[in-house]
Amino acid sequence: MKHLYLTAFLFSITITSAQELNLQQANALAKLPVKCLQQEYPNKLSQLLADASEIQSPKQLHPAFYGCFDWHSSVHGHWSLVYLLKQFPNLEGREEIINKLKINLSKENIAQEIAYVNKKHEKSYERMYGWAWLLKLQQELNTSDEPFAKELAANLQPLTTLLAERYIEFLPKLNYPIRVGTHTSTAFGLNLAWDYAVHANNQPLQQSIRTNALRLFKNDIDCPFAWEPSGTDFLSPCMEEIGIMQRVMPAKDFLKWLKDFAPALFDKKFTWKPGEVSDRTDGHLVHLDGLNFSRAWNLYTLVKQYPKELGHLKSLADTHFKYSLPSITDGNYEGEHWLASFALFAFEMKE
Numbered sequence: 001m002k003h004l005y006l007t008a009f010l011f012s013i014t015i016t017s018a019q020e021l022n023l024q025q026a027n028a029l030a031k032l033p034v035k036c037l038q039q040e041y042p043n044k045l046s047q048l049l050a051d052a053s054e055i056q057s058p059k060q061l062h063p064a065f066y067g068c069f070d071w072h073s074s075v076h077g078h079w080s081l082v083y084l085l086k087q088f089p090n091l092e093g094r095e096e097i098i099n100k101l102k103i104n105l106s107k108e109n110i111a112q113e114i115a116y117v118n119k120k121h122e123k124s125y126e127r128m129y130g131w132a133w134l135l136k137l138q139q140e141l142n143t144s145d146e147p148f149a150k151e152l153a154a155n156l157q158p159l160t161t162l163l164a165e166r167y168i169e170f171l172p173k174l175n176y177p178i179r180v181g182t183h184t185s186t187a188f189g190l191n192l193a194w195d196y197a198v199h200a201n202n203q204p205l206q207q208s209i210r211t212n213a214l215r216l217f218k219n220d221i222d223c224p225f226a227w228e229p230s231g232t233d234f235l236s237p238c239m240e241e242i243g244i245m246q247r248v249m250p251a252k253d254f255l256k257w258l259k260d261f262a263p264a265l266f267d268k269k270f271t272w273k274p275g276e277v278s279d280r281t282d283g284h285l286v287h288l289d290g291l292n293f294s295r296a297w298n299l300y301t302l303v304k305q306y307p308k309e310l311g312h313l314k315s316l317a318d319t320h321f322k323y324s325l326p327s328i329t330d331g332n333y334e335g336e337h338w339l340a341s342f343a344l345f346a347f348e349m350k351e
Contacts, residue, residue, distance in 0.1 A: 020347075021344075026091060029343060030091060030340075033341070034081065036074075036333075036336070037081070038066075038067050038100060039067050041058075044069055045058060050119070063108075063109040064106075068338065069337040072126055073338040076338065077341060078101065079136050081101060082144060084344070085144070086146070101148065105156060110155050114158060127170065128167070128193070132191070132193050134159065134160060134163055135163065138157065167193055167205060172208075172212065177216040180235075181235045182287075185237065186216065191244050194247045194248065195247075209244075209248065213245065217241055218245075223242075229291050234287035234290030234294065235294045239295050242298055246258075246301065246302065246305065251306075266310070274295075274323040277324075280332055280335055286332070286334050286335045289342075290339065290342045292321070296318075296321040296349075298349075299313045299317035304349075321350070
């Protein structure tokens with residue numbers, strides 16, 4: 001009954017597209033990462049074994065990020081809770097949440113995570129999806145005034161610094177972008193990293209992202225919107241590419257690029273059907289809810305920066321947002337271990 005209640009509750013909050021995230025909604029969404037943050041199994045390890053000594057439990061391998069099914073979902077589960085605590089100081093279960101964050105993000109645990117990604121055969125571990133969420137978590141901790149957040153930001157920073165260096169090392173080697181709607185998406189991996197780089201005033205990282213994003217994407221035209229979505233996309237290939245170009249290009253140049261890349265977006269009658277999920281108990285098919293949030297957060301970002309030219313896209317963003325929000329329940333681990341983060345990111349871009 002509990003998950004049915006949450007489903008009905010989240011459906012009720014989508015009645016008005018103008019509604020902002022409130023405390024009651026935040027409490028409901030927080031329950032999902034709280035539940036999985038220290039839940040070790042089921043677990044998917046994306047591990048390359050050098051020898052038998054590396055066969056260990058998820059918690060032994062990743063003492064900070066072992067919950068929520070996989071490493072990257074654990075990372076953005078931590079981000080979700082830090083974000084909610086910052087937005088809502090009276091969040092339900094506040095002390096429990098802070099305690100879990102402190103346990104997971106201890107200095108010792110982060111040191112072990114660094115040791116793992118420093119293994120020669122794990123240099124590409126979580127590249128760039130997990131890297132991007134880690135940088136977003138760092139940014140959220142850095143911008144919180146909470147004493148616990150300051151401590152955890154300091155603990156996490158060495159891992160963040162290492163991954164920022166990995167971006168700078170890797171991007172020039174990427175001769176061709178990966179234009180997909182799943183973990184290896186180049187555009188998404190750059191979007192959150194850019195936001196962190198600007199926040200941290202990390203000029204080398206900004207320069208690397210800008211230079212390589214323009215090299216990889218500037219000549220793209222006519223993104224095939226009709227080809228979306230592929231069957232298990234949780235990101236929109238077209239919209240995530242728009243997202244990075246919007247970040248790194250001057251406004252006038254970006255609008256000119258966008259008219260070549262996605263001319264349909266300027267049509268006030270443009271419609272785009274949300275991705276339909278046939279079975280939310282299937283861990284891959286439920287990805288399409290994520291795709292809807294990905295489209296929504298990028299559309300909201302366009303609307304905010306270009307209300308005159310693209311303000312008509314808000315209703316389309318709302319349609320995608322409202323299609324998938326009621327599907328976030330605490331009954332199906334296939335979706336609950338990650339979708340709350342996607343919904344919250346869409347809420348953040350919607351504000």
